[in-house]
Amino acid sequence: MRMIAAVLAMVLVSQTAVQPAKADANWDSYVDMGIELLISFIDKAENGIDDIELLQLVQELRAALSGVKADLYAHVDELAVADIKAQVRFTINNVGMLNVPSLRGSYVVSVATAAANAREKLAVFGADAARDTVARAMITEYQTLLVGQARVGMPPAYAEYKEALAHAIASMQPRCSEFIDPKLGSITHSCDWNGRNVTGIQRMGTSGYAEVSYDGGVTWSRNTLDRGYISTKVMEQTAQELARRALLELVEGGH
Numbered sequence: 001m002r003m004i005a006a007v008l009a010m011v012l013v014s015q016t017a018v019q020p021a022k023a024d025a026n027w028d029s030y031v032d033m034g035i036e037l038l039i040s041f042i043d044k045a046e047n048g049i050d051d052i053e054l055l056q057l058v059q060e061l062r063a064a065l066s067g068v069k070a071d072l073y074a075h076v077d078e079l080a081v082a083d084i085k086a087q088v089r090f091t092i093n094n095v096g097m098l099n100v101p102s103l104r105g106s107y108v109v110s111v112a113t114a115a116a117n118a119r120e121k122l123a124v125f126g127a128d129a130a131r132d133t134v135a136r137a138m139i140t141e142y143q144t145l146l147v148g149q150a151r152v153g154m155p156p157a158y159a160e161y162k163e164a165l166a167h168a169i170a171s172m173q174p175r176c177s178e179f180i181d182p183k184l185g186s187i188t189h190s191c192d193w194n195g196r197n198v199t200g201i202q203r204m205g206t207s208g209y210a211e212v213s214y215d216g217g218v219t220w221s222r223n224t225l226d227r228g229y230i231s232t233k234v235m236e237q238t239a240q241e242l243a244r245r246a247l248l249e250l251v252e253g254g255h
Contacts, residue, residue, distance in 0.1 A: 024237045026067075026068065026071040027237050030139075031242070032063075032064045033064040033065070033068050033139070033140055034140070034242040034246055035246060037060055037064045039249055041143075041147065041156075042249065042253040042255070045150065054150060057151075058098050058151065060147075061095060061144060065092045069092050072088060072092075072140065075129075075133040075136070076088050076133060079130060079133060083117060084121060084134065087114035087137075088114070088137050088140070090111075091110075091111050091114055091141050094107060095107075095144065098148055104148070104151055105152055107148060108145065108148040108149060108152055111145045114141045115138060115142045115145050116164075118135075119138050119164040119168070122168060122171045128193055128195075129194050131171060131239075132238050133239075135171070135172060135240070138168060139242055139243065142160075145157060145161075146158075162247060162251075165243040165244075165246055165247040166243075166247060168243040169243045169247070172235070172238065172239065173231075174192060175192050175193070176189065176227070178190075178227075184203065186203040187201070187203075187225055188202075189201075189202075189225055189227050189230055190230070191230050191231045191234045193238065198233045199214070199216070200225050200230045201214075201217060202224060202225040203220075205220065207222070210222070210223065214229070214230070214233070
């Protein structure tokens with residue numbers, strides 16, 4: 001619970017950040033998978049999911065999986081872990097089993113195993129890109145699991161999913177450093193992740209007030225350095241952002 005509370009504090013800070021440029025051509029597909037499908041699920045589950053809504057959720061799931069399929073396959077193929085590759089492919093390729101009564105149960109059990117395995121394997125990878133891929137796979141599998149559990153009449157594994165999301169967020173922290181120049185009276189705070197860098201500089205302006213720049217000193221505004229903004233900004237359009245947003249949806253939904 002402490003981990004989830006700490007993560008939620010990070011989420012709330014991040015709401016003040018500006019929207020990033022769309023650098024990832026597949027980002028919207030991951031948002032559909034990790035956020036929009038979850039919102040739809042929580043909304044339908046609030047008063048009990050009826051048969052029509054179950055069919056709608058399965059259709060939404062299949063569309064979301066189709067959206068991330070090519071990109072996720074390409075990235076998991078770069079991992080040196082065969083079980084994650086196989087489990088991602090099984091989850092996506094066999095989602096039609098949810099429409100076959102005799103196969104639903106075994107499919108849900110397999111997806112639950114896959115999601116838990118991805119959660120555990122996050123700690124295995126040291127490279128930023130690999131952790132991002134495994135976390136995206138984990139989110140995809142847990143989202144599939146929620147729909148699958150509803151399809152077979154099981155209660156959704158909200159608590160397990162929340163813990164896994166908090167674990168993913170904690171496992172994907174940027175590397176940050178700070179330099180204080182006493183002569184200039186400036187503070188430089190910099191964060192890096194997977195080849196990205198965001199740096200903020202605070203100085204004393206000519207007006208006598210602190211001013212800050214986040215674009216290398218091109219523009220300045222009267223304010224103090226926001227370290228939370230920097231660490232959040234460098235993680236935009238990563239699996240950490242997906243996990244933060246999904247966790248917030250679950251908590252705000254009362255789960």
